[in-house]
Amino acid sequence: MCKQLTEKDVCEIIASHQASKEKLLSILLDIQDASGQNCIVEEWARVVSAELDLPLTKIYDVITFYEMLSEKPRGKNIIEICKSTPCHFIKGVNIVNIFEEELCIKMGETTPDNLFTLQYTSCVGACDIAPVAKIGDEVYGNLSKDKIVDIIKSYREAAICQK
Amino acid sequence: MSKIKQVLSVNFGKIQPDSVEEYVKAGGYEALKKAFSMEPVAIINEVKAAKLLGRGGAAYPAGSKWEQLYEIQEFPKYIVCNADEGEPGTFKDKMLLEKDPLRVIEGMTIAGKVFNSHEGYIYIRGEYRKIQKVFQSALDNAEKAGYLGNNILGTDFSFKIHIMTGAGAYVCGENSALLNSTEGKVGRPRIKPPHLAEVGLFLMPTLVNNVESFANVPTIVLVGGDEYLSYGTPDSGGTKLVCLSGHAANRGVYEVPFGVTLRDIIFDEEIGGGVANGGKLKFYHLGGQSGPIGFPEQLDTAYCCKVMRNNGLSVGSGAVVVLDESVCIIDYLKSVTEFFIHESCGKCVPCREGNTQLQFILDKFSKGTATEADFALMKKLSTTMAKASFCGLGQAATTALDSCLKYRKAEFEAHLNKQCPAGVCFTNEEGGE
Numbered sequence: 001m002c003k004q005l006t007e008k009d010v011c012e013i014i015a016s017h018q019a020s021k022e023k024l025l026s027i028l029l030d031i032q033d034a035s036g037q038n039c040i041v042e043e044w045a046r047v048v049s050a051e052l053d054l055p056l057t058k059i060y061d062v063i064t065f066y067e068m069l070s071e072k073p074r075g076k077n078i079i080e081i082c083k084s085t086p087c088h089f090i091k092g093v094n095i096v097n098i099f100e101e102e103l104c105i106k107m108g109e110t111t112p113d114n115l116f117t118l119q120y121t122s123c124v125g126a127c128d129i130a131p132v133a134k135i136g137d138e139v140y141g142n143l144s145k146d147k148i149v150d151i152i153k154s155y156r157e158a159a160i161c162q163k
Numbered sequence: 164m165s166k167i168k169q170v171l172s173v174n175f176g177k178i179q180p181d182s183v184e185e186y187v188k189a190g191g192y193e194a195l196k197k198a199f200s201m202e203p204v205a206i207i208n209e210v211k212a213a214k215l216l217g218r219g220g221a222a223y224p225a226g227s228k229w230e231q232l233y234e235i236q237e238f239p240k241y242i243v244c245n246a247d248e249g250e251p252g253t254f255k256d257k258m259l260l261e262k263d264p265l266r267v268i269e270g271m272t273i274a275g276k277v278f279n280s281h282e283g284y285i286y287i288r289g290e291y292r293k294i295q296k297v298f299q300s301a302l303d304n305a306e307k308a309g310y311l312g313n314n315i316l317g318t319d320f321s322f323k324i325h326i327m328t329g330a331g332a333y334v335c336g337e338n339s340a341l342l343n344s345t346e347g348k349v350g351r352p353r354i355k356p357p358h359l360a361e362v363g364l365f366l367m368p369t370l371v372n373n374v375e376s377f378a379n380v381p382t383i384v385l386v387g388g389d390e391y392l393s394y395g396t397p398d399s400g401g402t403k404l405v406c407l408s409g410h411a412a413n414r415g416v417y418e419v420p421f422g423v424t425l426r427d428i429i430f431d432e433e434i435g436g437g438v439a440n441g442g443k444l445k446f447y448h449l450g451g452q453s454g455p456i457g458f459p460e461q462l463d464t465a466y467c468c469k470v471m472r473n474n475g476l477s478v479g480s481g482a483v484v485v486l487d488e489s490v491c492i493i494d495y496l497k498s499v500t501e502f503f504i505h506e507s508c509g510k511c512v513p514c515r516e517g518n519t520q521l522q523f524i525l526d527k528f529s530k531g532t533a534t535e536a537d538f539a540l541m542k543k544l545s546t547t548m549a550k551a552s553f554c555g556l557g558q559a560a561t562t563a564l565d566s567c568l569k570y571r572k573a574e575f576e577a578h579l580n581k582q583c584p585a586g587v588c589f590t591n592e593e594g595g596e
């Protein structure tokens with residue numbers, strides 16, 4: 001697993017954005033990325049609140065409003081499947097079913113090894129290669145069963161290498 | 164004759180996107196140099212003459228917007244570029260940001276010069292975080308080469324651009340929500356008036372334009388408003404990046420001059436190429452989920468903001484989602500409504516509750532439990548949402564429904580009798596497979 005995020009790390013992330021209130025979204029996204037759990041736990045929300053001199057409720061207002069931020073732990077890799085009409089009506093493959101089968105979880109769940117969370121997303125702006133799934137900042141398109149199997153395999157292998 | 168016209172997309176794939184050297188070699192920054200020798204009012208007049216209509220969806224005349232901001236004598240003024248690109252089926256701003264970011268930067272810098280603004284912000288959606296890096300690199304290179312930052316082109320004019328990131332919220336594309344989000348706040352819309360030209364970012368006068376709108380500015384300055392206007396129609400100057408998706412044979416971004424027909428866009432071999440796999444066109448969704456739906460009998464309409472609007476259609480963001488006969492209109496509208504339920508910020512009742520209730524009614528149609536009375540109910544709901552919602556999201560959420568009720572009421576009526584012409588509803592399998 002990833003090394004635990006420390007208060008020092010969190011303060012460094014905040015400092016890298018000049019502890020600027022306007023940069024709250026960037027700060028929270030960076031903390032979430034470094035968390036290893038794809039979330040912002042209360043401990044770090046409190047640090048942000050103190051460092052930026054913003055009420056804790058405001059930090060939570062923002063965390064709970066934006067789709068990409070989470071207060072609850074999620075898998076290391078978030079697999080987001082586009083649900084908007086340009087993807088949804090593409091014929092042939094039901095990519096949700098394939099991901100569910102390959103990961104042995106249902107939509108919205110996290111695998112027991114905490115490697116993947118499966119969720120829906122609105123359009124990610126890659127409709128020319130629909131159907132698509134976004135994993136982290138990567139977008140995978142023209143998905144077929146074989147491609148999905150390969151993609152999952154590559155993330156599993158990367159995780160083993162990191163260990 | 165080719166229906167494609169390349170003005171904005173000339174550099175796509177031809178230059179290294181973040182290289183100032185290559186951008187300049189391709190004619191870049193000539194417009195900025197020219198702008199430095201022009202009076203601000205003269206530049207605004209060219210933008211007006213060009214009839215550049217906002218490319219973010221609302222088609223508001225950029226020249227008027229610029230004129231209004233120019234007249235306000237309060238400083239500092241801010242230049243904001245809307246790169247939230249959240250309308251499903253739209254991926255053209257992505258192309259500009261990724262393949263020719265310096266064109267957008269040059270356009271913003273010219274705006275900075277016109278309004279004597281020293282600070283610009285570009286709000287890029289969180290889903291494009293990878294592209295944010297390309298864009299940052301382009302900004303850094305422009306600054307190193309003296310086209311951005313302090314003392315641009317050796318003059319005493321300074322202008323900086325900051326990237327702000329979104330984090331997954333469609334409503335943040337609405338310009339006042341965008342400013343709230345840029346300030347690091349929750350992206351719920353503000354009440355208007357006051358207009359953003361008066362009370363915008365950090366409560367100061369602000370210009371908000373779309374990525375593609377800014378990208379047009381260097382060309383307008385360079386060739387002049389009249390020439391630019393002549394590329395398109397007398398009402399919609401220039402070209403438009405259209406995004407074909409869904410069941411279009413050739414999915415992708417294409418640049419067309421205003422004035423081509425919808426038939427050209429969907430069926431021309433060089434553009435949409437018709438329906439994939441020999442399918443038959445059933446309808447097309449224009450300008451994103453908040454846009455109207457068009458049908459085959461409307462294909463000869465000219466793609467021009469005014470003509471489209473007069474025919475109940477819209478250019479919007481430039482999205483053209485093509486759907487073939489395997490799609491059920493009710494099923495499609497349910498998917499659209501699901502999007503709005505998910506993306507509604509929850510601030511006002513007509514949108515938050517209206518979309519949920521609408522979905523409930525649509526669901527009745529797909530289950531065969533709807534009655535004649537539901538038509539009146541949908542109409543009333545749609546009118547209420549359009550009139551009473553706080554922002555454009557709720558106001559436009561039923562645009563697609565309205566087109567379908569107007570032109571394809573028969574398909575709804577068939578569902579009253581448990582008939583689904585597309586064969587999607589009333590089966591035990593999932594729809595759309």
Ligand SMILES: Cc1cc2nc3c(=O)[nH]c(=O)nc-3n(C[C@H](O)[C@H](O)[C@H](O)COP(=O)(O)O)c2cc1C
Pocket residue numbers: 216217218219220221222223225245246247248249250333334335336337338339371372373374376377554555556
């Ligand atoms: C719900 C909603 C979402 C919007 N999303 C976007 C968007 O993603 N990108 C954009 O440029 N404009 C978007 N707009 C339009 C903006 O409010 C605004 O009109 C536009 O940025 C102005 O720039 P323009 O005149 O250059 O088009 C949206 C509007 C609404 C109501």
Ligand code: SF4
Pocket residue numbers: 334352506507508509510511512514515552553554555556557558
């Ligand atoms: S219409 Fe109302 S609830 Fe819907 S997004 Fe706008 S402000 Fe929020």
